[in-house]
Amino acid sequence: MEDPVKHQKRLENMLRIRRFEEQVVRLSKAGGFPGHYHVYIGQEATAVTVCEQLEPHDMIFTTWRNHGHLLARGASPGRMLAEILGRATGLCRGKSGTLHLADKEIGMPATSAMVGGALPIATGAALGLKHRRSPGIVVAFFGDAALDEGAFYEAVNLAGLWKVPILYVCENNSIPPQKRRRGQFPSSSLNAAQLIDVPRALQIPSEVVDGADVDALCGCFRKLIAEVRTSASARFVEVRCTRWPGNVPLWPELPGGEWNLEWAFGAKPEPQDLAAWAEKSDPLLNYLRGLLEAGTLDRDIAFAVDARVRNEIADAVHFAESSPWPDPAEATRGTFAAERRT
Amino acid sequence: MKLNYSQAMALAVRESLQQDPNVFLIGSIFAGLSAAGRAAFTPLVQDFSSRVVPAPVSELGLCGTAIGAALSGCRPLLDIGTASFAFQAWAQLANEAPNIHYMSGGRTPVPATFYLMTGIRGAGAAQHSHRIQAMLGNVPGLQLVLPATPGDAYAMLKWALLESSSPTAYISHCQLLEDEHEVDLAAPALPIGKARISREGRDLTIVAHSVMVPRALAAADRLAAEHGIEAEVIDMRSLCPLDRETMVRSVAKTGRALIPDECHLSFGAGAELAATLARDAFSYLKAPVHRVATPDVPIPFSPVLESALIVTPEKIASEALAMLNFQKS
Ligand SMILES: Cc1ncc(C[n+]2csc(CCOP(=O)(O)OP(=O)(O)O)c2C)c(N)n1
Ligand SMILES: [Mg+2]
Numbered sequence: 001m002e003d004p005v006k007h008q009k010r011l012e013n014m015l016r017i018r019r020f021e022e023q024v025v026r027l028s029k030a031g032g033f034p035g036h037y038h039v040y041i042g043q044e045a046t047a048v049t050v051c052e053q054l055e056p057h058d059m060i061f062t063t064w065r066n067h068g069h070l071l072a073r074g075a076s077p078g079r080m081l082a083e084i085l086g087r088a089t090g091l092c093r094g095k096s097g098t099l100h101l102a103d104k105e106i107g108m109p110a111t112s113a114m115v116g117g118a119l120p121i122a123t124g125a126a127l128g129l130k131h132r133r134s135p136g137i138v139v140a141f142f143g144d145a146a147l148d149e150g151a152f153y154e155a156v157n158l159a160g161l162w163k164v165p166i167l168y169v170c171e172n173n174s175i176p177p178q179k180r181r182r183g184q185f186p187s188s189s190l191n192a193a194q195l196i197d198v199p200r201a202l203q204i205p206s207e208v209v210d211g212a213d214v215d216a217l218c219g220c221f222r223k224l225i226a227e228v229r230t231s232a233s234a235r236f237v238e239v240r241c242t243r244w245p246g247n248v249p250l251w252p253e254l255p256g257g258e259w260n261l262e263w264a265f266g267a268k269p270e271p272q273d274l275a276a277w278a279e280k281s282d283p284l285l286n287y288l289r290g291l292l293e294a295g296t297l298d299r300d301i302a303f304a305v306d307a308r309v310r311n312e313i314a315d316a317v318h319f320a321e322s323s324p325w326p327d328p329a330e331a332t333r334g335t336f337a338a339e340r341r342t
Numbered sequence: 343m344k345l346n347y348s349q350a351m352a353l354a355v356r357e358s359l360q361q362d363p364n365v366f367l368i369g370s371i372f373a374g375l376s377a378a379g380r381a382a383f384t385p386l387v388q389d390f391s392s393r394v395v396p397a398p399v400s401e402l403g404l405c406g407t408a409i410g411a412a413l414s415g416c417r418p419l420l421d422i423g424t425a426s427f428a429f430q431a432w433a434q435l436a437n438e439a440p441n442i443h444y445m446s447g448g449r450t451p452v453p454a455t456f457y458l459m460t461g462i463r464g465a466g467a468a469q470h471s472h473r474i475q476a477m478l479g480n481v482p483g484l485q486l487v488l489p490a491t492p493g494d495a496y497a498m499l500k501w502a503l504l505e506s507s508s509p510t511a512y513i514s515h516c517q518l519l520e521d522e523h524e525v526d527l528a529a530p531a532l533p534i535g536k537a538r539i540s541r542e543g544r545d546l547t548i549v550a551h552s553v554m555v556p557r558a559l560a561a562a563d564r565l566a567a568e569h570g571i572e573a574e575v576i577d578m579r580s581l582c583p584l585d586r587e588t589m590v591r592s593v594a595k596t597g598r599a600l601i602p603d604e605c606h607l608s609f610g611a612g613a614e615l616a617a618t619l620a621r622d623a624f625s626y627l628k629a630p631v632h633r634v635a636t637p638d639v640p641i642p643f644s645p646v647l648e649s650a651l652i653v654t655p656e657k658i659a660s661e662a663l664a665m666l667n668f669q670k671s
Contacts, residue, residue, distance in 0.1 A: 035465025086644030097643025189398035
């Protein structure tokens with residue numbers, strides 16, 4: 001058995017993402033920020049277990065669904081929320097908003113909201129690390145629709161040809177294709193039998209892992225990230241997540257309200273699809289139930305961790321909401337970087 | 343009949359599907375960002391499901407397949423969606439479709455229509471706010487229609503789908519999708535390539551296109567009400583073909599031209615219009631041609647920052663006033 005403190009920390013890191021995202025949904029519905037957005041509920045375990053394996057010099061690339069990746073890597077929840085609300089104290093001074101959150105300090109220098117947009121860039125970052133003989137590696141997170149884009153194929157082929165240290169993490173959160181309705185975002189519309197058939201054809205060692213099984217995720221990423229480091233070459237993993245019922249394209253919902261810790265202790269959430277998801281597919285509940293059963297954690301500790309996280313996120317919301325708007329003159333600053341000094 | 347812009351587009355697609363069996367759709371979201379767009383297109387897509395090819399997120403491939411379908415005798419309408427996604431399709435859109443007819447010695451037409459939703463939409467930030475008409479305007483062989491009203495949204499889409507034999511970028515605007523007007527479907531449509539005088543005036547000409555048309559009209563109302571200034575407003579309707587004549591004729595009357603443009607200032611669509619006037623209307627001009635355009639920076643997310651960049655009726659009106667106070671020294 002691993003150290004209980006480590007499990008508590010992991011639980012806390014996953015909960016932080018969930019509680020953060022709930023506030024994002026609430027703030028959007030309350031008119032706190034304009035535009036569409038995407039949350040990471042149901043996928044928290046992936047970001048957390050990947051980031052546990054990373055070192056400070058590693059780099060991460062993400063997408064429009066980036067909040068969980070930044071939080072797991074240690075970005076400030078307050079400055080992230082301030083960015084989402086478009087405030088001056090935001091991570092990107094109000095320039096990026098939810099879709100493009102980035103934080104160079106933690107190795108997440110740029111976020112593209114174009115499907116597949118970051119894949120060649122992430123591959124190039126790995127090439128750059130190799131060129132500079134850095135011990136760092138790159139992790140690229142992306143959705144299943146990225147495989148629809150030609151950029152995916154080109155990027156993965158280059159990584160294979162050039163042998164660069166990158167882990168491609170495809171988070172497949174699609175509802176099953178037979179349930180997809182016309183007019184929804186097309187997603188996972190790949191003609192291969194499996195997503196990993198494509199990188200495998202390009203000779204990239206590839207695996208599938210269950211995104212609701214924290215132990216499996218830990219084992220998978222420990223192994224793959226070690227392989228990327230020692231072999232300095234690419235790996236691919238498809239994380240299969242069952243789509244959280246609130247993941248409605250463009251405008252997420254919180255069916256059943258805020259996530260309830262009692263659901264780990266026998267209580268059942270209201271809407272039926274959520275109840276089904278909570279029973280089998282929620283990585284957080286699965287993990288909690290396992291820890292409780294093994295006696296690694298008890299009810300009091302679980303509630304204490306949740307309370308701590310809620311306080312932290314409440315502080316972040318307060319920080320963001322009480323932050324000033326940017327100076328409108330900021331709009332025309334920053335198109336070009338200052339020249340390098342010799 | 344009262345129609346909003348999205349309903350007008352959906353009606354044009356419906357009638358085109360009914361009238362020509364070679365018309366079909368690739369992709370099915372169209373104006374899906376707006377409630378009006380979804381309400382207009384959802385029933386259409388249901389009624390014609392056998393004429394809709396569902397599309398993965400493959401802009402480059404889709405654009406090429408639309409061109410290919412046109413080469414084999416069809417008249418496809420491809421939903422590229424947000425105009426910023428056209429960059430993914432650029433190789434096909436800018437370097438295949440527009441060249442084919444010319445390169446074939448005039449033998450191979452490409453009757454494909456590319457649906458695009460352009461513009462600063464509000465919170466789209468840098469990657470979902472591009473206006474690409476000026477970039478595409480520099481590609482000979484591509485027709486660019488930019489309807490500003492439901493009437494034109496209807497007529498120009500039907501023209502592209504049923505009459506045109508050349509590739510057409512049909513560029514709607516995120517901020518126009520809900521606009522509702524009285525539309526007379528039976529009235530003869532203004533030919534493609536003809537600009538419309540949307541408001542007559544004697545004191546200056548405002549040369550607008552796309553979302554700039556309603557904003558220029560609002561500016562003109564304000565100039566009239568507050569300053570007794572009568573601005574003439576031109577809706578260019580298409581940038582290729584470009585009706586230089588109507589613009590020059592108007593400036594011959596008013597002596598002043600102001601060009602509001604949602605493109606970035608440098609190399610925007612307004613630059614071509616201004617250059618035309620500087621030459622062809624030189625002898626009529628009482629003041630230099632002015633532009634009010636989006637500053638040359640990527641579009642920021644924060645509402646406070648984004649709104650600082652928007653070309654508003656207020657900015658158009660105050661630029662007009664500045665021009666009218668101009669004295670040749
Ligand atoms: C090039 C491009 N085309 C279309 C879109 C619109 N879009 C945003 S998210 C999305 C679906 C992405 O699905 P997936 O990659 O599975 O990621 P998920 O959101 O499910 O995590 C689409 C099509 C886009 N952002 N970029
Ligand atoms: Mg997905």
